Amino acid sequence: MxxxxxxxxxxxxxxxxxxxxxxxxxxxxxxxxxxxxxxxxxxxxxxxxxxxxxxxxxxxxxxxxxxKGKDISVIRYNKDIIQNHVCVFEGFMDFLSYQELHRKGDYHVCIDSPTDFLVMNSVSNLKKCLVELERYTAIHCYLDNDLAGRKTVETIAGLCGNRVTDHSECYYNYKDLNDYLRGKRR
Structure with missing residues (x-):
């Protein structure tokens, strides 16, 4: 390019x-x-x-x-302080969808706490993601409702234990968070 x-x-x-x-x-x-x-x-x-x-x-x-190279994206609530909570997304469209849902007050899906955000930009970035997740006491996963998403959450939960919450059950009838935002059921 x-x-x-x-x-x-x-x-x-x-x-x-x-x-x-x-x-x-x-x-x-x-x-x-x-x-x-x-x-x-x-x-x-x-x-x-x-x-x-x-x-x-x-x-x-x-x-x-x-x-210019694949990597994770990290968005801090406060650039100088790492929060206790982090929300994890596969792609940035789901991250943007979360921001819309939070703005609309959808606390069925969103959490009502100051939180940092980690966008994997691909499940293949899991290793890079895990290094970053070590910093947090509460990890909120918003991954896709497909095999890759489930396996990724299982891996994160297996390594991070009870610090992990899988929020995909909040939008289980949808492929991902953006489909939930759009009301586009599977």
């Missing part, structure tokens, strides 16, 4: 894509950027979600991938 440019999220097509996923522009702009790049002399653009090592998870209606 060449001519990579990261800027504030403002493109109408990307904001429309977020709205189609029931994510407000305010939440999207708070946590995401807009990225433009060239690949094989063609111009592309997408929503960009930064990870720990300065890479970006990128997404638009036609593409889901990564630029």
């Amino acid at each position: 060449e001519n990579v440019e990261v800027k504030e999220l403002s493109h109408h097509a990307l904001l429309s894509y977020l709205r189609s996923r029931y994510i407000s522009e305010n939440i999207g702009r708070l946590y995401c950027k807009e990225i433009h790049y060239e690949l094989r002399k063609r111009h592309y653009f997408a929503i960009a979600f930064e990870n720990k090592t300065g890479g970006y998870e990128v997404r638009n209606p036609y593409y889901k991938g990564c630029i």
